[in-house]
Amino acid sequence: MIKNVHGNTLDHLGEAIVAGRYGAGLAIPPEPMLCVELGVSRTVVREAVKSLVAKGLLSTGPKVGTKVLPSEQWNWFDPDVVVWQSKAGLTREFLRDLQELRRVVEPAAVRMAAERATPGDIAEIETAFAGMKRAVEEGGDYVTHDLRFHQGLLRACRNRMIVQMSKALGALLRTSFEISTTRKDGPRNSLPLHRAVLDAVIARNPVQAERAILVLIDGARDDIEEVLATRKRLPRLNVPARHLPAGLRAA
Structure with missing residues (x-):
């Protein structure tokens, strides 16, 4: 499925947070910097941040900025x-x-x-x-x-x-x-x-x-x-499910 600009921006920020690029308790880069880095408008960044707040990855507040929450608070059912x-x-x-x-x-x-x-x-x-x-x-x-x-x-x-x-x-x-x-x-x-x-x-x-x-x-x-x-490489869920080859007859 091809994602729109919002979806791609959400994925970029979400992946960065989960991968630890932005650590728990730290602020993510300010809007202008993210706009330049991602090549999107402030509206797109704000919508992505709102989605991440709803998923439990970020918190926002006056004078404290937008900070990453500990992984224990993330919505693992999302x-x-x-x-x-x-x-x-x-x-x-x-x-x-x-x-x-x-x-x-x-x-x-x-x-x-x-x-x-x-x-x-x-x-x-x-x-x-x-x-x-x-x-x-x-x-x-x-x-x-x-x-x-x-x-x-x-x-x-x-x-x-x-x-x-x-x-x-x-x-x-x-x-x-x-x-x-x-x-x-x-x-x-x-x-x-x-x-x-x-x-x-x-x-x-x-x-x-x-x-x-x-x-x-x-x-x-x-x-x-x-x-x-x-230590085999584990599967990734952002790609289609792996298809079994033909010829594996059930016992």
Whole structure:
């Protein structure tokens, strides 16, 4: 997607902050300097700053200027913030926080999904699983279907708060899935684990559904740890999801 001037300016400043170019507690350059550096108008800079304030990266006030806030105050559910972090480099701390969040949210949501999912919910998750299987067998975009599978489970719990969270969790979940697909046979090996979750939801068995999603989450954690140990280059989320090559037949 081609971004407009505002989007490009927002990305430039957001990436600079997340990468540490402007440290926490320090002021970003004044408007005139940013206008010259970025080749944009004051209006564009001001709109970008407003967006960064809304995302929790900056604070503004009379006589104190525009300062960078500590990372603890950033909105980590904002997809832009997650993408900027992926460009700056996915840290162990970030990935640990992601895995812990998944372990807190997804098992509870899947338990509820096993009790509340409608036929329409299950059909959507089945469609996502079919897309994952097709990507493994014939090549294609596995990650997008994987993301739809998990977001479908979160929606199926029929809790409005968690449904809203599923939208915000999208970029975070994609981080995990992108890393898992870098492992040899990772997507192929994960298919039966996803199937076990879906089958438990269809069977209306919340206990089994929770156990199955925990196996899946812990497997993703192991994938991440292995990739980190090999010091392979981690994926970036500002590019399209990596497509699997054809010919990886599912077991």
